[in-house]
Amino acid sequence: MHILEKKIRDAAQAGRYAVIPFLTAGYPDEDAFWKSLADLDQAGADVIEIGVPFSDPVADGPVVEEASRQVLAEGWTVARILEGLKMRREIFGAAIVLMGYMNPFEQYGFEQLAQDCAEAGVSGLIVPDLPFEEAAPYRETLRAKGVALVALVGPNTSEERMRLYAKVSEGYVYVVSVMGVTGERESVAPAIVATMERARRCFNLPLALGFGLSRPEQLKILPATGQPDAAVFGSALLKHLAGGGDAASFMARWTGEAGRRLD
Amino acid sequence: MENSYFGKYGGCFVPELLMPPLIEVEAAMRDILPSQDFQNELGELLANYAGRPTPLTFCPNLSKELGFSLWLKREDLLHTGAHKMNNCLGQALLAKKMGKTALIAETGAGQHGVATAAAAARLGLKCTVFMGAEDVERQAMNVMRMRVFGAEVHAVETGTRTLKDAINEALRAWIANQETTHYCFGTAAGPHPFPRLVAELQSVVGKEARAQILEQTGKLPDAVVACVGGGSNAIGIFRGFMDDSEVRLLGVEAAGTGESGCFNSAALNLGTPGVLHGNRTLLLQTPEGQIEPSHSVAAGLDYPGVGPEHAWLKDTGRAWYGMVRDGRALAAFERLSQSEGILPALESSHALAWVFDHPQELPQDGCVVVSLSGRGDKDMDIVRRHLGEKYSIPGQAED
16 A cells, blocks of 8 residues: 555544645745644644645645745755755655646656655655646656655546546545635535545545645535545645744644544 | 647646546537538638738838848738737637637737637627736737727736736636636647647638749749747748748747847747646746746747747757847838838747848748738837837837
């Protein structure tokens, strides 16, 4: 079982949602970023997604785009993120995933990327602009070093397309909750239930729900068949940090009683 | 998806949420576009609404000066003033046949936005145009034209606040509105199938030009020259001559101000392979893969990438691509105006400038066809800033 799958299955065993915070690399500054990462880990994150900044992030809303813009100006690159992780690889209990767009990874080179991810303790990659049709060669290069390419599916992904992804995917499946970009939303659209049920039929992997989440209460309205195994939150956390909050207090929402699964 | 690549360039690098609408466009391109009904209806619109065929004009005065015969394919005479309308009418009609009720579009200078807004009004579709906030300020009259046609114009405040950010925002809007909405992409770039769809819809330029030059001179030209930003007018006219191996295909990119290290729009000459806006192509980017800002005096060329088919044509050697600086384009703008009484767009002026500045590279007594992709009326404000004093019109400090 891939380490990413195991991390999420372990949380389910413990009767809670696996918690997957997303944090843009280097945000809001170098020291605060590495401290937030350690705090998220200490506070019980199962997987941590680190956002790799890109100048043209088409799948992201304004909060993540602005964070990317800020850290690009501070000189954050794929290499700097991987070097930083390499230096700290023993300290994280959570599994680490990089989420970023195709071009910075392609310029780094996928062979080198797979190698360096393995050395830095990065278990997976999420590449929002790498759909099934284009992914095969990169997925194989990463897989050879034990790095999973995490599939992204959404409300308009047909059963047929989900089955294509299911055949080749490992780790977990990122289910996008809305027909839109990343960003905090008040409620989870009821239509997500059908998407989650479809994904359950197609995948044997854990399902992580993301885009728009900030509090576990948002998941409580979903019926058992629409429940995810993990929750991903990014924009809400970035806003919390930008407002002077710390990572631990944000995580407390998810790791307390409210974060217990309805099964 | 089929045929999504041109050699190693092209592809479909988009979020999964955009795959279903792109597959739908690909199906419409395969099933609806070639049908006789569609072709008849589009042909009627192009002829009687937009003004096709456009003339192929001989330039007697410049031909004498240059030593070869110079012909212009007059897309400047097409409705709304540029070749953009060929693509917009085609995509708007296709959207209608697909059952869509609305169009979204990106625009840089505003020409594609204006053409989309007009086509949407004509065909009864709702229209929303995304335009970088900086371009909204620079091109207030085009914003006004779009709004008069009934389009909604969104100023995009993110990133560099220009064309590339307008494309990002249009792609985001398409994710949310794909059920009712077609994304009328403006150039032969972006994710598959847009590079092929736009090239197909613009190929009317090359087909006409080929027939017209044969009719008027009895032979094929020695060279066909067009400016390249995203590259839709160039690919449109090149398509007509692609199989005529004796015809040289010359594309001209914008080199910017020409100062050392200046921002430019010459991705074919100065870029490296990478992935942006859904396709692998040549890009102006940092070694780490961040997209660089672009610049050209011609807003329609101001883009840090280029259509993937051009990247491939460059690699195969079928086409060759040169560069022209802002100042030479402005000089060509004046020269065509004064020699032949035709006011070219600053984009098209780049193609003219290359021809004017390199007569020795073209055969004496030969024949050269230049794509006059648009008219220059839209550029008078920019021209005033650069050349106003020469014509006793107060210039304006650069902002």
